[in-house]
Amino acid sequence: EIVMTQSPATLSVSPGQRVTLSCRASQSVRGDLAWYQQKPGQAPRLLIYGASTRATGIPARFSGSGSGTEFTLTISSLQSGDFAIYFCQQYNNWPQLTFGGGTKVEIK
Amino acid sequence: QVQLVESGGGLVKPGGSLRLSCAASGFTFNDYYMGWIRQAPGKGLEWVSHINVVGSTISYADSVRGRFTLSRDNAKNSLYLQMNSLSAHDTAVYYCARDPSTGWNPDYYFDLWGQGTLVIVSS
Numbered sequence: 056e057i058v059m060t061q062s063p064a065t066l067s068v069s070p071g072q073r074v075t076l077s078c079r080a081s082q083s084v085r086g087d088l089a090w091y092q093q094k095p096g097q098a099p100r101l102l103i104y105g106a107s108t109r110a111t112g113i114p115a116r117f118s119g120s121g122s123g124t125e126f127t128l129t130i131s132s133l134q135s136g137d138f139a140i141y142f143c144q145q146y147n148n149w150p151q152l153t154f155g156g157g158t159k160v161e162i163k
Numbered sequence: 164q165v166q167l168v169e170s171g172g173g174l175v176k177p178g179g180s181l182r183l184s185c186a187a188s189g190f191t192f193n194d195y196y197m198g199w200i201r202q203a204p205g206k207g208l209e210w211v212s213h214i215n216v217v218g219s220t221i222s223y224a225d226s227v228r229g230r231f232t233l234s235r236d237n238a239k240n241s242l243y244l245q246m247n248s249l250s251a252h253d254t255a256v257y258y259c260a261r262d263p264s265t266g267w268n269p270d271y272y273f274d275l276w277g278q279g280t281l282v283i284v285s286s
Contacts, residue, residue, distance in 0.1 A: 098276035098278055144208070149222075149269070156207045
């Protein structure tokens with residue numbers, strides 16, 4: 056099983072700040088990585104797939120980068136609606152898909 | 164409206180069974196691979212199972228293989244998860260989700276999720 060580790064667990068930021076979230080894989084997943092946003096009481100929402108491709112309707116302030124074992128999700132200027140938990144998911148080792156533990160982005 | 168709506172969750176005793184359903188609408192259900200992902204209270208996401216468009220190829224997480232059975236009825240635009248031999252470790256919100264691939268192979272990520280149905284396994 057490929058273990059996905061996200062850091063930090065919690066990030067306290069102010070609106071308008073640039074935010075960088077990290078996701079590390081225990082072995083290479085090439086570019087087979089997705090990012091999701093989950094708000095309290097809601098289902099996850101796909102943000103990024105293929106490590107860097109924004110899903111339909113996702114604002115340009117969200118960007119993904121990385122390959123192999125190191126990945127980053129960047130929010131260029133945090134909006135009030137972006138306070139949520141963010142999960143990464145690898146799908147290289149299909150069908151054994153695995154998710155990271157999540158990073159909670161909270162208001163500072 | 165493109166959506167997935169899960170149902171069938173509830174409280175069940177250890178060792179019991181439950182059948183979850185997922186009703187799809189607003190898109191051509193039989194064009195898409197589908198899956199279930201679960202989330203224990205306050206925890207992260209865990210992939211459970213995946214099924215191809217005709218229901219002939221199904222994969223399971225090790226934690227549920229042999230106990231859970233995934234199926235689909237394309238005529239009813241529905242996905243089902245039969246869960247047997249349930250334990251407290253299976254307590255979670257169960258999400259039905261769509262794999263965006265409409266080709267020969269799945270993408271194995273998920274672009275549409277339902278709101279989830281809560282399963283509680285407790286005596």
